[in-house]
Amino acid sequence: MEKRVWLEKRGRDPAKIRELNLDNCRSTSIVGLTDELCNLEILTIVNVGLTSLKGFPKLPNLKKLYLSDNRINSGLNLLETSPKLTRLNLSGNEIKDLETLEPLKNFKNLISLDLFSNQVTIVENYRDAVFKTIPSLKYLDGFDKNDRHVEDSDDEVDWGEIFGEFEESEDWSTTDEEEEGNSSDEAETPEGRINMEKMQQTLKQQNNAEDSPLKCAVCKHHLSISPIVLNTVLGSICGRDACKRLASSQGTNYRQKAYEGLAKVLEFPCMYKENGCKKVLPWNEIGGHELICEFVKL
Ligand SMILES: [Zn+2]
Ligand SMILES: [Zn+2]
Structure with missing residues (x-):
């Protein structure tokens, strides 16, 4: 992952980087990402083999974080150094219970959370409980509290x-x-x-x-x-x-x-x-x- 981070920076001043894509590189924990990326807004680390969020840097301006298709099962408190998160995608991980999601209650701006393909989604009362834990949350797995589907307007087609x-x-x-x-x-x-x-x-x-x-x-x-x-x-x-x-x-x-x-x-x-x-x-x-x-x- 360290090498990939270096490649993606392409010699730029870390403080000027707003988006970083580390999808599909291999690592079980976060390495090579530092607090220098102080203006990073979008970070995507999809399908990397992460088993933990150990080493997650302080990213005070991070708004969107995509962590789908990893093997994360705990440690969401390690994201607390990114309090501006509005969108978090953890689909395809190994989150099993509602307690693991507790730390997310501290994210006052979290609007959208994706937990599709995690065992926790079959826990009884899953949706109600998550909406209760995270008061700011509007969309869980793409649907609002009343099961109305809402399309992301800010997701451009790539x-x-x-x-x-x-x-x-x-x-x-x-x-x-x-x-x-x-x-x-x-x-x-x-x-x-x-x-x-x-x-x-x-x-x-x-x-x-x-x-x-x-x-x-x-x-x-x-x-x-x-x-x-x-x-x-x-x-x-x-x-x-x-x-x-x-x-x-x-x-x-x-x-x-x-x-x-x-x-x-x-x-x-x-x-x-x-x-x-x-x-x-x-x-x-x-x-x-x-x-x-x-x-x-x-
Ligand atoms: Zn009709
Ligand atoms: Zn159908």
């Missing part, structure tokens, strides 16, 4: 990241025939691999196949509400509450960030389409509509 991840992930964006045909040509341009027009067409088709890759394996509605995860037991799961709960109770969940990024540019039909609703709305709007859709069967 196309480079999306296409990069996409090539490694399970490829549902092209059919098997296309893959066999001319995969070497397609690999050169991302546009060739991910045919957005076709994806949009598939979404609007009258008769989607039951096994459509764009549908949730549990509720069979479109994957139109985040977080979208790939569950090792169930398959692709949407962020509708019941599905989300089922997915966090079994298997391992892999957040499909790449898909979510793509889905942001697509339009989805309302889940009550069969009941007669004709609404087709963008990803970040269809979830809200479905909650008030007049075609809901009671």
Whole structure:
């Protein structure tokens, strides 16, 4: 990690660095990060193998911290030297109980917390308890206290990241025939691999196949509400509450960030389409509509 920090600094004055990305380097604890990064606002240390936050520096201006896909199970008090945190992502770690989350009560500005794919999410009363512990919290795992989903408005789509991840992930964006045909040509341009027009067409088709890759394996509605995860037991799961709960109770969940990024540019039909609703709305709007859709069967 030390070397990666050095590389990422690219010779800059540490006090002038506002964002630092250490994703995918290997380390079990924090090394090479120092208090000199006094103006750092965004730090991402995803999928590094961290087992503890030992060595976490004093970052007085840190606002967003992404620690997903590590093996952290305790020591959240070590983050207290970053009191301005508004957003903390700990999804895919090994946090087992509510006591471990206690130190987070001291973060007066924490608005959004992500604990998806941690055992603590299946503890009884998990959501209520966490909202109670952290009074400033508005969104837990992407949903507010009333289970209303809220889309992050400040998360811009990073196309480079999306296409990069996409090539490694399970490829549902092209059919098997296309893959066999001319995969070497397609690999050169991302546009060739991910045919957005076709994806949009598939979404609007009258008769989607039951096994459509764009549908949730549990509720069979479109994957139109985040977080979208790939569950090792169930398959692709949407962020509708019941599905989300089922997915966090079994298997391992892999957040499909790449898909979510793509889905942001697509339009989805309302889940009550069969009941007669004709609404087709963008990803970040269809979830809200479905909650008030007049075609809901009671
Ligand atoms: Zn679902
Ligand atoms: Zn509707």
